[in-house]
Amino acid sequence: MIDQSVLEEVLGVAMRTGGEFAEVFAEDRRNASAVLDDGRVEELTSGRDRGAGIRVVVGDTTGFAHTADLTEAGLIAAAEAAAAAARGGGGGANVVALTRRSASRGYDIETYPGDVPKARKVELLTRADEAARSVGDAISQVSVSYGDNRRRILVANSDGLFVEDDTVRTFFAVSCVATGDTGMQTGRESVGHTIGFELFDMYDIDQLARNAADRALTKLAARPAPSGQMPVVIGSGGGGVLFHEACGHGLEADLVSKGASVFRGRVGQQVASKGVTVVDDGTMAREWGNIAVDDEGNPAQRNVLIEDGVLTDYMWDHLRARKEGRRSSGNGRRQSYQNLPMVRMTNTYLLAGEEDPDSIIASTPKGVYVKHLGGGQVNTATGDFVFGMTEAYLIEDGKVTEPLREGNLIGNGPEVLQRIDALGNDFAMGPPGTCGKDGQGVPVGDGVPTLRVSSLTIGGTAA
Amino acid sequence: MSDELLAIADRVIAMAKPGEQVEAVVVRGTETEIKVFGGDVESLSSAQSQGVGIRVVVDGRQGFAYAGSLDESAIAETLADARDNVSFATFDEFAGLAEPDGFAIPVLDLHRDPMVSFATSDKIAMAIELERVVMAADPRISGIESAEYADSISEAAIATSTGIRTVGSETSCYVATYAMAAEGDETQTGFGFSVGREPSELNPSHAALEAASRATRMLGAVQPPSGRLTVVLDPWVTAQFLGILGYTLDGDSVLKGRSLFAERLGESVGSSLLTLIDDPTDVRSFTATDADGEGLAARRNVLIENGVLQQFVHNAYSARRAGTVSTGNAVRGFKSTPSVGCLSVSLVPGVSDPAALIAGIDDGVLVQEVSGLHSGVNPVSGDFSTGAEGLRIRNGELAEPVREFTIASTLQKMLRDVQAVGNDLEFLPMNASGVSLVVADLTVSGS
Numbered sequence: 001m002i003d004q005s006v007l008e009e010v011l012g013v014a015m016r017t018g019g020e021f022a023e024v025f026a027e028d029r030r031n032a033s034a035v036l037d038d039g040r041v042e043e044l045t046s047g048r049d050r051g052a053g054i055r056v057v058v059g060d061t062t063g064f065a066h067t068a069d070l071t072e073a074g075l076i077a078a079a080e081a082a083a084a085a086a087r088g089g090g091g092g093a094n095v096v097a098l099t100r101r102s103a104s105r106g107y108d109i110e111t112y113p114g115d116v117p118k119a120r121k122v123e124l125l126t127r128a129d130e131a132a133r134s135v136g137d138a139i140s141q142v143s144v145s146y147g148d149n150r151r152r153i154l155v156a157n158s159d160g161l162f163v164e165d166d167t168v169r170t171f172f173a174v175s176c177v178a179t180g181d182t183g184m185q186t187g188r189e190s191v192g193h194t195i196g197f198e199l200f201d202m203y204d205i206d207q208l209a210r211n212a213a214d215r216a217l218t219k220l221a222a223r224p225a226p227s228g229q230m231p232v233v234i235g236s237g238g239g240g241v242l243f244h245e246a247c248g249h250g251l252e253a254d255l256v257s258k259g260a261s262v263f264r265g266r267v268g269q270q271v272a273s274k275g276v277t278v279v280d281d282g283t284m285a286r287e288w289g290n291i292a293v294d295d296e297g298n299p300a301q302r303n304v305l306i307e308d309g310v311l312t313d314y315m316w317d318h319l320r321a322r323k324e325g326r327r328s329s330g331n332g333r334r335q336s337y338q339n340l341p342m343v344r345m346t347n348t349y350l351l352a353g354e355e356d357p358d359s360i361i362a363s364t365p366k367g368v369y370v371k372h373l374g375g376g377q378v379n380t381a382t383g384d385f386v387f388g389m390t391e392a393y394l395i396e397d398g399k400v401t402e403p404l405r406e407g408n409l410i411g412n413g414p415e416v417l418q419r420i421d422a423l424g425n426d427f428a429m430g431p432p433g434t435c436g437k438d439g440q441g442v443p444v445g446d447g448v449p450t451l452r453v454s455s456l457t458i459g460g461t462a463a
Numbered sequence: 464m465s466d467e468l469l470a471i472a473d474r475v476i477a478m479a480k481p482g483e484q485v486e487a488v489v490v491r492g493t494e495t496e497i498k499v500f501g502g503d504v505e506s507l508s509s510a511q512s513q514g515v516g517i518r519v520v521v522d523g524r525q526g527f528a529y530a531g532s533l534d535e536s537a538i539a540e541t542l543a544d545a546r547d548n549v550s551f552a553t554f555d556e557f558a559g560l561a562e563p564d565g566f567a568i569p570v571l572d573l574h575r576d577p578m579v580s581f582a583t584s585d586k587i588a589m590a591i592e593l594e595r596v597v598m599a600a601d602p603r604i605s606g607i608e609s610a611e612y613a614d615s616i617s618e619a620a621i622a623t624s625t626g627i628r629t630v631g632s633e634t635s636c637y638v639a640t641y642a643m644a645a646e647g648d649e650t651q652t653g654f655g656f657s658v659g660r661e662p663s664e665l666n667p668s669h670a671a672l673e674a675a676s677r678a679t680r681m682l683g684a685v686q687p688p689s690g691r692l693t694v695v696l697d698p699w700v701t702a703q704f705l706g707i708l709g710y711t712l713d714g715d716s717v718l719k720g721r722s723l724f725a726e727r728l729g730e731s732v733g734s735s736l737l738t739l740i741d742d743p744t745d746v747r748s749f750t751a752t753d754a755d756g757e758g759l760a761a762r763r764n765v766l767i768e769n770g771v772l773q774q775f776v777h778n779a780y781s782a783r784r785a786g787t788v789s790t791g792n793a794v795r796g797f798k799s800t801p802s803v804g805c806l807s808v809s810l811v812p813g814v815s816d817p818a819a820l821i822a823g824i825d826d827g828v829l830v831q832e833v834s835g836l837h838s839g840v841n842p843v844s845g846d847f848s849t850g851a852e853g854l855r856i857r858n859g860e861l862a863e864p865v866r867e868f869t870i871a872s873t874l875q876k877m878l879r880d881v882q883a884v885g886n887d888l889e890f891l892p893m894n895a896s897g898v899s900l901v902v903a904d905l906t907v908s909g910s
Contacts, residue, residue: 042552044551046547051532060500177843376835386850405846408869410835457686457867
């Protein structure tokens with residue numbers, strides 16, 4: 001994307017005013033998407049974003065500038081702007097020599113989506129539309145979306161690091177509306193992996209569409225969710241967002257260092273029930289949150305955050321790790337070249353336990369079974385978090401019974417982690433997610449086995 | 464400066480072939496964002512961005528492409544991509560670009576020169592002052608999660624081969640902070656902000672004191688018991704609620720059978736106290752604009768009047784399909800085709816101030832923050848459930864703080880259950896403004 005000699009020159013300019021660290025992050029990203037709604041392929045969209053973000057660190061201050069101009073002159077102008085923003089004192093004369101490293105994710109992309117005829121992508125949309133509508137007349141609306149992107153990045157910094165990466169992601173989603181006497185309900189299914197068009201060898205699109213339609217239909221008969229506290233069983237693969245919110249964000253070192261996390265100062269302590277092991281793993285092949293290197297050029301890692309209930313470590317980016325005199329954990333990510341990196345999750349999951357999932361439900365006299373969670377949100381300083389249930393049922397006398405309407409559940413991270421009293425042996429990863437933090441969205445994955453929380457507050461309207 | 468963007472848009476549409484409609488959206492912006500921590504700058508980002516989005520319609524089929532660059536070669540490639548995408552769309556007799564509708568673009572004071580000339584050192588000073596006032600506000604303030612100043616100067620030009628030609632420039636700025644208050648092992652947070660079109664309209668100390676007060680008054684919060692209560696939504700929360708309500712009134716949702724109000728035009732859908740307007744021509748609004756995303760004049764639309772549903776909002780496509788005219792509600796960035804949405808929605812304020820509203824409630828909750836709006840609210844079904852925190856109301860007075868509970872109802876029922884609308888209109892860094900709103904009979908789920 002950019003010659004090594006130009007990068008060395010630009011980093012030299014960035015360091016000239018006394019910078020302690022400088023970095024060039026360049027990105028060339030192509031997006032393609034296609035949307036079908038209301039029975040029509042509404043449009044195909046193609047997009048390209050290309051540019052570089054340059055940061056200069058002086059003391060505790062980071063200066064940042066970005067440009068869409070990748071010529072030497074454009075990059076030098078951005079480097080000067082970033083150095084000025086960092087307000088260095090001057091006097092630095094730094095020669096930067098880069099050593100190229102290779103990034104590897106250990107598997108190959110089989111079919112680059114850019115090589116696939118657009119007509120084949122469109123055909124997937126119409127097939128899914130037909131399959132969803134075939135489920136029943138009550139399916140009153142269907143929208144289907146396809147998306148792929150190829151993101152090439154380059155990171156070079158004043159420590160001599162120079163690495164490039166090339167990432168391909170492919171995504172597909174079906175959303176249905178069912179209409180009945182009780183009004184309208186929605187059902188959605190999505191799949192996404194860090195792979196190419198071979199995504200469609202992994203999944204049966206017709207089945208996916210029918211599942212989305214079934215989910216909407218089921219909810220037409222749903223009754224209002226209960227209000228108040230009761231045991232909650234979360235289904236395998238459906239509820240990783242619980243850990244993303246309950247502890248994931250609170251273990252991000254940038255929040256911890258500001259005192260904005262309930263998990264501050266708790267490394268080495270028992271923060272969750274015995275048996276609970278939570279991992280953030282950017283190396284998980286083909287998963288949505290997979291990265292070969294993070295957006296600071298550090299290799300992806302498998303990081304154990306909580307082991308058998310004991311908090312083992314936080315997640316780190318370059319800046320926070322440098323301050324603590326330790327290594328980054330490979331969690332420095334950014335939405336695009338227009339953003340500064342910060343500590344972000346990759347694929348966050350809870351390891352399986354040993355119980356039979358059916359027996360977990362059977363041993364729950366009364367409660368709620370959440371098969372699929374929606375999104376969530378957390379206040380890391382207080383630990384209070386919510387997450388939505390998009391498919392949920394009552395548990396009565398140890399059996400899954402009536403479907404429930406949508407709603408949020410609310411809990412406090414450290415308390416909920418201590419209330420996990422059953423872990424199934426049926427681990428699965430969930431659908432692709434986008435994690436939002438400080439206005440930046442990045443792709444993340446999550447996974448859980450079937451598990452039970454002994455008590456959570458369910459935000460329905462029924463007594 | 465903006466003339467240069469219009470010239471680029473003109474050049475693109477001049478390339479339209481016979482039988483082809485072409486639209487070019489060309490944008491450029493300068494943004495500064497300063498975060499401070501511990502009395503010093505944590506990060507200072509200064510950025511210039513630009514981009515072009517090109518839409519092509521041929522014989523009822525639409526294609527689109529964009530690029531984050533204004534280079535001639537990038538523009539040529541984008542036009543070629545958009546043309547190539549056309550053939551894959553399904554034929555739609557209503558597909559097409561907007562056409563001039565006779566509404567004059569309003570002249571609004573959206574671009575302020577003092578924003579352009581405001582020095583970086585003054586921006587830094589304002590952000591540092593914001594943090595300082597938070598920290599000094601109360602001995603229980605333990606820190607800040609964030610304190611930032613941000614501004615933007617943005618220009619956009621839209622031209623179409625159907626005769627649309629608009630160009631505009633707007634400035635905006637805000638300060639925002641999350642304060643933390645601590646007592647013992649407990650930490651609580653509070654948010655404060657101030658928005659404006661130029662620096663003199665910002666009030667950092669108000670933002671700081673608001674954040675500190677919201678954080679400290681939550682100390683000692685307990686989980687309330689479950690039950691049905693009257694709830695006062697503060698302006699910040701009401702605005703978020705209105706943002707969701709806006710979705711149910713967009714013409715596209717109505718046409719595609721996703722609006723729970725689809726068949727209700729002319730009917731009473733809520734309390735007679737409710738008059739909901741979408742008015743992007745009010746320059747006090749953070750998202751005020753003179754033109755919509757298709758280059759048609761922005762205008763004031765009354766959506767619900769005294770509880771009666773008056774109209775839905777439309778862009779050119781949804782209007783054509785619904786057999787009506789665009790209400791100037793095309794919403795877009797340069798990376799997407801226009802969707803339909805409210806631009807700047809608000810309730811017409813009532814007469815009572817917040818204290819008077821609270822004085823009228825024997826047993827209730829003032830909700831100052833909600834969470835999980837994206838996960839627990841379904842605008843298609845109307846199911847509404849969010850996490851909440853705030854203060855208990857007892858015998859007409861604010862009482863103990865409460866947290867870790869949800870409030871739930873349905874959008875349909877909440878509109879009917881509105882008991883009072885406050886007079887405290889507040890402009891927020893979003894596409895909705897807020898007032899205090901009293902809603903009866905919400906289900907509170909707690910202990």
